[in-house]
Amino acid sequence: MRSFFKYLLTFSLVLCLFLWLATIISNQIYQLSLPKNSEISVLVLGDSHAQSGINIDSRVNNSLNLAASAESFYFCHQKLQYFIAKKVKVESVILAVGPHSLSKSLDSKWLFDELNFIEKLRSYWPLINVSSIGEYITNVHFSRRVYFELIPELLYQNFYTIERFVLLGKSPFIGGYTESENNNKIKLVPEVSDSINKKLTPEGAAISELQLFYLNKIVQLCNENRVKLIVVNTPLFNGTKLENLQKVKGDYEVFDYGDLFKNDTRLFADFVHLNGNGAEIFSDTLVNKLNLK
Amino acid sequence: MLFNSYEFLIFLPIVFILYWFVFNKKLSVQNSLILVASYFFYGWWSWKFMGLLMASTMLDYFYGFWVASPERKKAKFFLWLSIINNLGILAVFKYYNFFAVQFQQGFESIGIQTNPLFLEVALPVGISFYTFHGMSYVFDIYRGSQKPIKSLIDYAVFVSFFPLLVAGPIERANHLLPQVQKRRIFNLAQAVIGCRLILWGIFKKIVIADNSAYFANEIFNNYEIYNGSAMFLGVLFFTIQIYGDFSGYSDIALGAAKLFGFDLLINFRFPYFSRDLGEFWKRWHISLSSWFRDYLYIPLGGSKEGKYKAIRNTFIIFLVSGFWHGASWNFIVWGFAHACGFLPLLLLNRSKQNTTDSIAQNSIFPSLRELFGLISTFLFVMFCWVFFRAPDLVISIDILSRIFSSSLFQLPNLKFDNTEVLQLFHLVISTVFLIFFEWMSRKTNSSVAFFNLIKLKWLRWLIYLLLIVFVIYFKGTPVEFIYFAF
Structure with a gap:
């Protein structure tokens, strides 16, 4: 029995060493994809609305779009905190907040879904403040399975990062402007659009306390570090404007472009995302408004 | 509990440590731990069906004594009762709805509308496996190759041992029971x-x-x-x-x-x-195919009573094997297709080549x-x-x-x-x-x-x-x- 445990223990040590090595290599590769800026003039954060709608990197020096699809404000907050902790001077943050962002109905669908959380966490691992994970899991009331899955998922990410880098020469995706794939392919029917938007923003819909909690944290972090925060509602096909920001306390500006391209089928990839043309026009509008050129 | 779950990753080392460090002094204690762990393993999936598992175990345990009777008539009677009992459990939980649908469709084809009662109950995991364990025990006793065992715990371990409880292999009493009845000593290899x-x-x-x-x-x-x-x-x-x-x-x-x-x-x-297909069936799900060979094919006469009976028996075991997999025509056709594939080998005496x-x-x-x-x-x-x-x-x-x-x-x-x-x-x-x-x-x-x-x-x-x-x-x-x- 002693020999068996000795055998198991030795092998476990070798395994840990091997996994640790993989983690080091993966982190080194990860560092390549992290921005090295010491100053960021505009940092864009948010979900797919900002990812497909704001192409600012090519327009403004030292600007960075790190928005990513299905991104909750928790991860936006983590990204911002990463730069502030690294003493990077961030002048302004553009945070995409749509009518759907604070809708409780989306909480369980993707914003605070266990699978989505784990996938995001493993992708952004080097950006995350580990102490925030416990608070997050407690707030969201995830099942105990999440605790079991965290370590294997993080190990998975290490191998994924290494394989992607070796085979494709790519470093991990942590966000960025991405032209919508559905460019001009979807026929927009206003009736369908209305029905979708009704689902997203039913009148008097319950507010997501979780999103609100992390949105307030972003505002607080910006205010404490004298970062100018601009909340932007990107154009929506049916022109829905922002509501429900009364509970967001602190200093921030709101640019509500919800109705900027209302019913203009040429500029949307679908009912809520701009296509390539729409993104270009909207980005120019935004840059002009901010006087950043 | 699934083998590929995190729960099992915790369960297995705990039971292993308890088994070899705490409960290893006596055989009865080793077996008791295995039984408790096995019921826990099964109950993790559904504690409601544990009653069925226990009842099935108890019945076959007692049938074992009755089938061992020196009076062949009495032994045969209890053997059939045991078969009816085990297949009855399967019939109710696994096949009832299938037969109800066939009954309904059969009557509808001649213009009679019926409204049979359908059971809305999940299929108890492992039912096809543990009932076959029990049946093999009773069959072996009836044939005289196994004696009924006194300890209910030992017998329950044979039926419910957690590694094989839900998806086999389908064990034989004369293979596993001697191991259950002997104190295990740790072996590194x-x-x-x-x-x-x-x-x-x-x-x-x-x-x-x-x-x-x-x-x-x-x-x-x-x-x-x-x-x-x-x-x-x-x-x-x-x-x-x-x-x-x-x-x-x-x-x-x-x-x-x-x-x-x-x-x-x-x-x-x-x-x-x-x-060839003969070799395939010697290598695929061996515990099931050998079970059918020993308890169905050979008792039916196997291949020793002429070509016609060999063909008949082959079709029977393939069809039954197909039906064992599930209450659906698909599985029956799957079994039939394999029987047809096997037929040329049988006719050319090449099934064992x-x-x-x-x-x-x-x-x-x-x-x-x-x-x-x-x-x-x-x-x-x-x-x-x-x-x-x-x-x-x-x-x-x-x-x-x-x-x-x-x-x-x-x-x-x-x-x-x-x-x-x-x-x-x-x-x-x-x-x-x-x-x-x-x-x-x-x-x-x-x-x-x-x-x-x-x-x-x-x-x-x-x-x-x-x-x-x-x-x-x-x-x-x-x-x-x-x-x-x-």
């Missing part, structure tokens, strides 16, 4: 083989089966849009999936049992390396004749899986007609995104790895025999590490074990 089997089984399930399942499900669930060559690939994915799934499960079961000092029956011996050795017995590569046999057997088995996987007969036939059409020679109209291409790449690498190592072990009875061929310790450990990396990184979306549904 056995424990090491156990760990290897568990790792290899997890690799087969999580990497091979779950990844294949992703593609097989996609293609089978949308079969209307795919051409013949894409459907061919879909069936190929399922062929890989079912082997990885079930043989992986069996490897984990055998490995876990070895950690507790038990040797279970081998269930798979590289079935896809078979040169390839059962004593393995392919490429004295060389590294198979001969052309062997290769032809391997490919034709593999393709036959693969096409039969269509009936196993498709939801009904109409769809099965539709899928087969798509495969055997001119579109088989077109490029597959499959569209994969980047993630799926990567997943497919991982599946191909893992499958090549699997085939290579299983080919190296083909002359043995163990799916991890190749580890013994590697004399360098560091190389063995490197392969363990590689397997762990595969499990962590190449894992597919978890899919329930296919045989849990049977």
